[in-house]
Amino acid sequence: MKEQVKKKVSEAVERLFSIKPPDFKVEKPRDEKHGDLATNVSFLLSKTLKKNPNEIAKELAEYLSRDPDLEEVEAVRGFVNLRFSRDFFLKEFSKLLEQGEEYYREDLGKGQKVQLEFVSANPTGPLHLGHGRGAVVGDTLARLLKFYGYDVTREYYINDAGRQVYLLGVSILFRYLELFGKENERPEIKELFQREGYRGEYVVELAKLLRESVGDLLLKGEVTSAKERILSHGYPFELSYTERFSGGEEPDVELCSLFGLDAMMDEIRRDLSDMGIEFDVWFSERNLYERGLVEKLIEELSRKGLVYKSEGALWLRTSEFGDDKDRVLKKSDGSYTYFASDIAYHWDKFRRGFEKVIDLWGADHHGYIPRVKASLKMLDIPEDWLEVYLIQMVKLFKGGKEVKMSKRAGNFVPLRELMNDVGSDAVRFVFLTKRSDTPLDFDVDRVKEKSSENPVFYVQYAHARISGVFREFRERFGRDPESEDFSEFLKELKEETELKLIRKSIMMKDELMDVATRRDPHLITYALIDLAGTFHNYYNHHRIIGSEEKLMLGRISLLKGVRSALRIGLKLIGVSAPEKM
RNA sequence: GUCCCCGUAGCUCAGGCGGAUAGAGCGCGAGAUUCCUAAUCUCGAGGUCGGAGGUUCGAGUCCUCCCGGGGACGCCA
Incomplete structure (x- = not known):
């Protein structure tokens, strides 16, 4: 819609003033009274044309009002307010009825290769609420970009x-020993665990899971046979890490690590897939090292003279590229920092041919952006190639009180707990009710209500109501709105609210x-709530079945279009559109 | 100390790259309705957009400073 109007306005400007129009805006006015769309072009022209904006607006309005698609073009205090004609809306709406959800598609991306990296939580514990939020935002963005013609790859980076x-x-290992009451026999393990270990109950579960197959073999130091037992035990998940057991130093710790990775990754994948989130690529950090990419990266950066040695460590001159200080790539103990592998990872993304990379990071990583951007600059990667969006934390509220931690996970609330409590639809919807870079309070009680207080219910219920009307219509009249076309009766619709519903269904596309384009998926929920609200209001005041036949068929058509608008919105945010509730 | 985010109605929040009289829901007040397809409906009051400057034809939106809240700043991941 906006694009069409923009073209019309540009044309008008060229014809009337014989100049190229500046970069003006066409947008939905805040107040519906000001029309369907409005443009600010006359303000921008007033300087060059040396005329006051309202005069320009008047001339434009007069010119544009000849357009048959536009019913009313008004100059108000410099703005040009446009209102589409009823015929135009009916014409568009018929298209919507014919094409269904496909009406909303547009090839914005032209097949541009975009990679979306999100979640990428460490496989050292269950996903928590913040990860879940990132997962939903990323997945929704992926759905959207895909729908709008981008070639999207969803990727999860595993810090393995x-x-x-x-x-x-x-x-x-510590918890395993504990199961046998032998934790004191390995003081170095105990000490390290107590200082830096993972305290969540899930580690105990992992230890028990491990014991199922290996029994007491690890106590006896028979690590290789323990590995064989794990592999042949028949665990219901892949053991791709365990398979790669190398048996180097501290083989028992290694085996525990690998088994833990397999089990945790399985849990993470299940959590995600239960929320309807599938990744195309699971990218392993180990793989980066195995391919020697980190070394290669450091060579590359050294060649450019951007690396130096100091205090036994290797540093990167990020401060010369916008970061506030230099960063360590390789620690004095010889190991690499995560920063090093992160750059290597992004370098690899670039070399894999992605034209655009979008990363979603936890907000606590915000200080990371300048250094990563700096290093990309060093590698001659264009500045706008990487977009980073931050995901803020989620607080859970139940009975008016904050839920702070879980026994199983330690000091945070696992995503799984919330999902089991309220279901994936509610989780997804609510995670999209605020901009992702601001903190979110999740009120569990609210999404369990069956009332207008609960936005998820409110929107889904609008869809279910329409489906209900269609069911009844089929029963009573033996005609099927899915297959039959009643769009010729749209002209029977005379009510203000009906036109409003038509308009909103069409404007959903813009x-x-x-x-x-703005990568702001939370706005979808607002658009849905708005449309659902208008619909409920209409429904409460008008009968569909039971009104005079032609009018009824017009209204059935109206509902069908509204349903498509609701469906596409719900589909893109990954929330179900139930037929019944 | 440096950096980032936030501060909008009693509450929870929208407010697009600067645009019109700053919006919604809840709550509150008044009225209608218990016939209908499963959240009842309609109307109303409620604001110095944290504060002070500045840029601009125009600022909730951009800039500077201040106040208040949260967070990040490691040879951690």
Whole structure:
């Protein structure tokens, strides 16, 4: 819609003033009284044309009012307010009826290769609420971009190398020993666990799961046979990490780490897939090292003279590229920092041919952005190639009180707990009710209500109501609104609210396209709530079945279009559109 | 100390790259309705957009400073 109007306005400007129009805006006015769309072009022209904005607006309005698609074009205090004609809306709405959800599609991306990396939680514990929020935002963005013509790859980066994973192994081993009452026999394990271990109950569960197959073999130091037992035990998940057991130093810790990785990754995948989230690529950090990419990266950066040695460590000159200080790539103990592998990872993304990369990070990583951007600059990667969006934390409220931690996970609330409590639809919807970079309070009691207080219910219920009307219509009249076309009766619709519903269903398209380009998926829920509200209001005041036949068929058509608008919105945020509630 | 985010109605929050008289829901007040397809409906009051400057034809929106709240700042991940 906006694009069409923009074209019309540009044309008008060129014809009337014979100049190229500046970069003006066409947007939905805040107040519906000001028309369907409005443009500010006359303000921007007033300087060059040396005329006051309202005069320009008047001339434009007069010119544009000849357009048959536009019913009313008004100059008000410099703005040009446009209102589409009823015929135009009916014409568009017929298209919507014919095409269904496909009406909303548009090829904005032209097949551009976009990678979306999100969640990427460490596999050292269950996903928590914040991860879940990132997962929902990322998945919704992926759905949107895909729908709008981008070639999207969803990727999860697994931090399966480094100290965290080692500590997971230590923690599991400690809990394992504890199961046998032998934790004091390995003081170094106990000490490390108590200092830096993972304290959540889930580690105990992992240890028990491990004991199922290995029995007491690890107590006896028979690590290799323990590994064989794990592999042949028939665990209901892949053991791709355990398979790669190398048996180097501290083989028992290693085995615990690998088994822990397998089990945790399985849990993480299940949590995500139960929320309807599937990844295309699970990218392993280990793999980065195995391919020698980190070394190669450091060579590359050294060649450019951007690396230096100091205090036994290797540093990168990020401060020369916008970061506030230089950063360590390789620690004095010889191991690499996560920063090093992160750059290597992004370098690899670039070399895999992604034209655009979107990362969703936890908000606590915000200080990370300048250094990663700096390093990309060093590698001659264009500045706008990487977009980073931050995901703020989620607080859970139950009975008016904050729920702070879980026994199982330690000091945070696992996503699984919330999902089991309220279901995936509610989780997804509510995670999209605020901009992702601001903190979110999740009121559990609210989403369990069957009332207008509960936005999830409110929107889904609008869809279910329409389905209900259709069911009844089929029963009473033996005609099927799905297959039959009643769009010729749209002209029977005379009510103000009916036109409003038509308008909102059509404008949903602009709304969704905006969301895709602005990467702001939370706006979808607002558009849905708005449309559902208008619908409920209409429904409460008008009868569909039972009104005079032509009018009824017109209203059935109206509902069908509204339903498509609700469906596409729900589909893009991954929330179900129930037929019945 | 440096950096980031936030501060909008009693509450929870919207407010698009600067645009019109700052919006919604809840709550509150008044009225209608218990016939209908399963959240009852309609109307109303309620605001110095944290504060002070500045840029601009125009600022909730951009800039500077201040106040208040949260968070990040490691050879941690």
